[in-house]
Amino acid sequence: MDADSDVALDILITNVVCVFRTRCHLNLRKIALEGANVIYKRDVGKVLMKLRKPRITATIWSSGKIICTGATSEEEAKFGARRLARSLQKLGFQVIFTDFKVVNVLAVCNMPFEIRLPEFTKNNRPHASYEPELHPAVCYRIKSLRATLQIFSTGSITVTVLKRKYTLPTPLDSEQGPT
């Protein structure tokens, strides 16, 4: 591919992760009993609820903190989160939709050429790191954009952008929910 060629690259957003709070305690047992498309994980203290439109999966903690994954745009993520909050309202909880934020965006892109990963890594230190024994792709970090790119030899690139710093909950946080 020449440097001057006008090849447009399609970047497709495949996943948007967002979080929000309901500002009320949620009875997980009630959600599991009266909600449809739910999975109750009693051992870790959370409920998974899936929506069809938009296609998102929500992880609900009893503290009222909720993570939504699966949306393909930030607007869709917000719409899905609001729909979920509305569903919880219908179940009888005093839900207030607050603290909504998009934490992570995942996109994929395909280059029209193959990439020799060892040479690429050598020319792009220290941003690029390549461990073929662990993973077949080069991990390229752009600190200023808080982005991590996984570059494969086929030319496929996966981009993950961290929009907000977010700590995943541990089993000990099941009562308190994610921070």
Add this chain to the structure above:
Amino acid sequence: MSAAGGQGRPFLRVFLAPEVTYSRSTGENDQVSRSQQRGLRRVRDLCRVLQLPSTFEDTAVAYYQQAYRHSGIRAARLQKKEVLVGCCVLITCRQHNWPLTMGTVCALLYADLDVFSGTYMQIVKLLGLDVPSLCLADLVKTYCSSFRLFQASPSVPAKYVEDKEKMLSRTLQLVELADETWLVTGRHPLPVITAATFLAWQSLQPSHRLTCSLARFCKLANVDLPYPASSRLQELLSVLLRMAERLAWLQVLKLDKRSVVKHIGDLLQHRHTLVRKAFRDGTAEMEAGEKELRGRCQGPEQGKEEVASSSLDLPEGKRPASPTPLLPPCMLKPPKRICPPPPVSTVTGDENISDSEIEQYLRTPQEIKDFEKAQAARQAARSVSNPP
């Protein structure tokens, strides 16, 4: 102690310092913890087992101590601390271009590769280290030296014994060829090296060794057979066949994947020219194919005319067979179905949500009753099958 003021004597007030505990005064708490001491011993032991120079040992120990200063590592589980030993040694070896694989370290520590990889990435980030990549040539030399085929023994017949230098030289050339033809990038290096070593060994005495399979070869050499090695072997043989099609004196022989092994020496001698030619022809073939496809898509009638005219040029049966182009393996696989671009989304996130949309996510009262009945029945069935 205080001195009371008296007849004109100055009043001296001495403020007593707070009591200093014994442990603080002797620095008892500054001692290295038992787990850290054990870890440092393990680092030294691992360096000795791998027969590394003493400078490596000091560097690895320094890294371990640096890592241990971080609270996340100090509070980590013992399993992680044990794996940390291997990570420090591996990083030291990499920085000195000493070929050591993660698999070897994990085998010596009886560690899980997933745990090792997580700890390794964490340590590299935490200490801000620049770890160079593993040099393929050095890895080939070290890995090939571990094959027990260089001396006759009860398990290795004389016809299978090979000269180490010859085998090493040929393996290196085959690995370089694999690297040039896109068989190494993005893949684990050991299966490629195993396949290259096997082919090098077979090609040095093909009359006695063509009947030996890859699995048997690894058993004779007393090395593990990595799972993808068979696929790498087939890919390498395909590349060699494509190259053989470009050599005039081999074209007439109609070689296959078995017989091409006898001519590996010739092919490696001319590999640079052959590979360049094969890639150039392969790219030209692909571009011609794409143009033809575009032409057909633009106008079926136009395409038909073109096909008809091309078929008139050469009579059937005398059309030259086009060799499969030499391309990276990912391009030889059938192309993935192109996903249609997603429709332009008009979602803003702030739309009104009607009640009817929400009803589908809530169970009706009847469904709730049925669900409770089903749960109760399941509980009852469980208590019957598992009586207290």
